[in-house]
Amino acid sequence: MFWSQLYVPTxxxxxxxxxxVSHQLLLRAGYIRQLAxxxxxxxxxxxxxxxxxxxxxxxxMEAIGGQEMLLPALNPAEIWKESGRWDVxxxxxxxxxxxxxxxxxxxxxxxxxxxxxxxxxxxxxxxLPQIWYQIQTKFxxxxxxxxxxxxxxxxxxxxxxxxxxxxxxxxxxxEKHRVAYNKIFERCGLKFIAVEAHSGAMGxxxxxxxxxxxxxxxxxxxxxxSAGYGANLEKAVSRPVAPAAADDETxxxxxxxxxxxxxxxxxxxxxxxxxxxxxxxxxVYVGDEKPYLCLLRGDHQLSETKFSxxxxxxxxxxxxxxxxxxxxxxxxxxLGPVGVKNMPILADGALEGRHNxxxxxxxxxFHLRNVTPGEDFTAVFxxxxxxAEGDTHIETGAPLKIVKTVEIGHIFKLGxxxxxxxxxxxxxxxxxxVTVIMGSYGIGVERILCAAIELFxxxxxxxxxxSIAPFQVVITPANYLDAAVKAAGAQLYKExxxxxxxxxxxxxxxxxxxxxxxxxxxxxxxRITIGKKLPNGxxxxxxxxxxxSADVAVSEAAAHVAQLIRG
RNA sequence: CGGGGCGUGGCUCAGCCUGGUAGAGCGCCUGGUUCGGGUCCAGGAGGCCGGAGGUUCGAAUCCUCUCGCCCCGACCA
Numbered sequence: 001m002f003w004s005q006l007y008v009p010t011x012x013x014x015x016x017x018x019x020x021v022s023h024q025l026l027l028r029a030g031y032i033r034q035l036a037x038x039x040x041x042x043x044x045x046x047x048x049x050x051x052x053x054x055x056x057x058x059x060x061m062e063a064i065g066g067q068e069m070l071l072p073a074l075n076p077a078e079i080w081k082e083s084g085r086w087d088v089x090x091x092x093x094x095x096x097x098x099x100x101x102x103x104x105x106x107x108x109x110x111x112x113x114x115x116x117x118x119x120x121x122x123x124x125x126x127x128l129p130q131i132w133y134q135i136q137t138k139f140x141x142x143x144x145x146x147x148x149x150x151x152x153x154x155x156x157x158x159x160x161x162x163x164x165x166x167x168x169x170x171x172x173x174x175e176k177h178r179v180a181y182n183k184i185f186e187r188c189g190l191k192f193i194a195v196e197a198h199s200g201a202m203g204x205x206x207x208x209x210x211x212x213x214x215x216x217x218x219x220x221x222x223x224x225x226s227a228g229y230g231a232n233l234e235k236a237v238s239r240p241v242a243p244a245a246a247d248d249e250t251x252x253x254x255x256x257x258x259x260x261x262x263x264x265x266x267x268x269x270x271x272x273x274x275x276x277x278x279x280x281x282x283x284v285y286v287g288d289e290k291p292y293l294c295l296l297r298g299d300h301q302l303s304e305t306k307f308s309x310x311x312x313x314x315x316x317x318x319x320x321x322x323x324x325x326x327x328x329x330x331x332x333x334x335l336g337p338v339g340v341k342n343m344p345i346l347a348d349g350a351l352e353g354r355h356n357x358x359x360x361x362x363x364x365x366f367h368l369r370n371v372t373p374g375e376d377f378t379a380v381f382x383x384x385x386x387x388a389e390g391d392t393h394i395e396t397g398a399p400l401k402i403v404k405t406v407e408i409g410h411i412f413k414l415g416x417x418x419x420x421x422x423x424x425x426x427x428x429x430x431x432x433x434v435t436v437i438m439g440s441y442g443i444g445v446e447r448i449l450c451a452a453i454e455l456f457x458x459x460x461x462x463x464x465x466x467s468i469a470p471f472q473v474v475i476t477p478a479n480y481l482d483a484a485v486k487a488a489g490a491q492l493y494k495e496x497x498x499x500x501x502x503x504x505x506x507x508x509x510x511x512x513x514x515x516x517x518x519x520x521x522x523x524x525x526x527r528i529t530i531g532k533k534l535p536n537g538x539x540x541x542x543x544x545x546x547x548x549s550a551d552v553a554v555s556e557a558a559a560h561v562a563q564l565i566r567g
Numbered sequence: 568c569g570g571g572g573c574g575u576g577g578c579u580c581a582g583c584c585u586g587g588u589a590g591a592g593c594g595c596c597u598g599g600u601u602c603g604g605g606u607c608c609a610g611g612a613g614g615c616c617g618g619a620g621g622u623u624c625g626a627a628u629c630c631u632c633u634c635g636c637c638c639c640g641a642c643c644a
Contacts, residue, residue: 011577011579011593011594012578012593012594013578013580014578015578017573017636018637019638037635092642108644109644111644138644142642142643143568143641143643144639144642146638151643410644412644442644476603478602478603479602481602509602510602510605511601511602511604511606512603512604513602513605515603515604515605516604516605517604518605520604529603531603532603540603
């Protein structure tokens with residue numbers, strides 16, 4: 001490809017609307033343009049890069065026996081009603097009606113269509129297992145699209161679905177995907193981690209997310225290198241930091257004391273002089289319309305996900321102040337477990353075995369000291385708290401780190417959720433009907449591009465991994481009007497092509513500075529500069545990442561680059 | 568949906584408070600110049616100031632409504 005014939009509208013200045021680096025650079029480097037909030041056009045550079053990503057995905061999916069299909073993006077309401085997700089998806093689903101008033105939607109994921117397809121086709125256990133996948137546009141009406149291509153309303157997803165007769169088969173399909181995903185992201189040149197994840201509204205038992213560490217990310221992940229542990233914050237478990245002071249373990253009875261206007265933990269700490277670890281935080285949560293009193297150590301936060309798991313409740317919300325007044329006869333800020341009989345009391349494990357703590361008295365402006373779990377109230381202990389900075393690994397005690405990440409892939413063991421609700425069954429060996437067990441596995445294609453940019457950029461622009469860069473190498477003749485330089489450029493271009501390199505020749509009549517800046521902005525990993533050393537038969541091969549330059553004989557330059565790429 | 572910010576040539580922005588001939592830099596076009604890190608010189612094109620209504624002799628500027636975009640939060644397979 002010749003640069004003069006390629007549409008690459010680079011910008012000298014960063015567009016004002018872009019905040020995160022990948023968004024700024026995608027716009028500046030002429031990869032994308034915005035059409036509306038969360039809706040983008042992909043220009044030639046982005047498209048080339050995305051096609052390379054998709055090709056890597058295809059190869060690795062084929063390697064585990066995945067079969068590519070293409071399902072409709074336009075879905076009838078019926079199948080979504082069957083699975084129950086027509087209602088569950090709420091406003092996140094784009095909905096429309098056809099001319100006869102029939103309800104349709106744009107697919108935001110394809111469990112329903114895949115299951116519907118499979119139940120019409122698969123009859124026998126002999127046809128299992130199957131892994132079906134597609135790379136297709138998904139539509140989600142995000143409440144707040146943001147960060148360029150990171151959170152959008154229309155995007156490409158590789159989604160695959162496995163169908164197995166038995167749970168052990170699902171384990172195999174799941175493991176195949178886990179391995180394939182590792183290969184895909186490695187081949188895309190990313191630094192990533194696989195972490196345990198919460199299955200959320202997808203249902204199912206086991207789930208891993210593939211995450212790239214980045215400040216532009218929205219997910220918090222807990223990692224411990226030495227223990228080899230990684231989990232989404234929603235799911236992560238830890239050993240809490242020790243209480244600031246040892247408990248007084250003598251047997252004492254709760255004793256009320258006045259705490260005028262002291263409502264928050266911080267205020268109580270200042271007022272009593274007792275560290276937050278010596279306080280009990282009481283939070284009232286409603287799960288499926290039933291109230292629960294949740295107790296945490298003063299310095300801990302409740303995890304809604306864990307509350308949901310502990311209670312089995314699907315719909316979860318904090319209690320309204322009026323409800324709390326009604327149930328406790330006191331306002332939030334003075335609540336506590338002592339004497340509570342009208343709702344279950346759940347306590348976080350960090351309170352187990354503690355003595356003589358401070359808790360609310362269920363009387364405005366009063367608290368109790370000397371409250372001891374198990375003696376002054378009974379609670380069921382669960383892991384309810386969110387992992388906090390400073391916590392350590394639950395087994396090894398090694399330090400945990402909380403990092404911000406971008407989710408690029410997610411694999412789920414779905415179990416029977418969709419096959420059950422939609423009736424996907426096969427005959428087993430004995431001629432008996434058996435419900436098929438499913439898995440579902442997703443990759444955000446554009447997010448790989450974004451993550452690569454977030455990971456690899458500098459003040460001059462992107463520094464794309466060679467495997468997914470729009471071009472592998474750019475030839476930059478410093479002065480294209482110089483006949484010898486121009487001829488060398490043409491020759492090198494031919495040689496690169498012959499070696500199978502994806503090469504771009506910058507044939508524009510621009511100043512060298514402009515060409516260097518542009519090449520670095522769009523992130524081409526290798527550059528061959530033809531300039532003043534040409535009379536000596538020398539050109540420069542420059543590695544974008546680190547701007548490492550090597551003088552190479554013209555005749556060897558193409559091979560040298562091929563070596564760098566393959567090496 | 569709550570809070571905040573912003574809409575003025577392709578891009579970045581000034582002008583608005585205090586109403587009176589729409590500006591700059593970059594980019595683009597033409598000619599010349601230069602050629603290893605966004606050359607320099609000269610000339611030129613391009614904007615109903617997001618939209619509608621109102622106040623006024625007169626509105627980019629003041630008022631009302633509306634649309635769009637961005638950020639924080641809520642939400643989130």
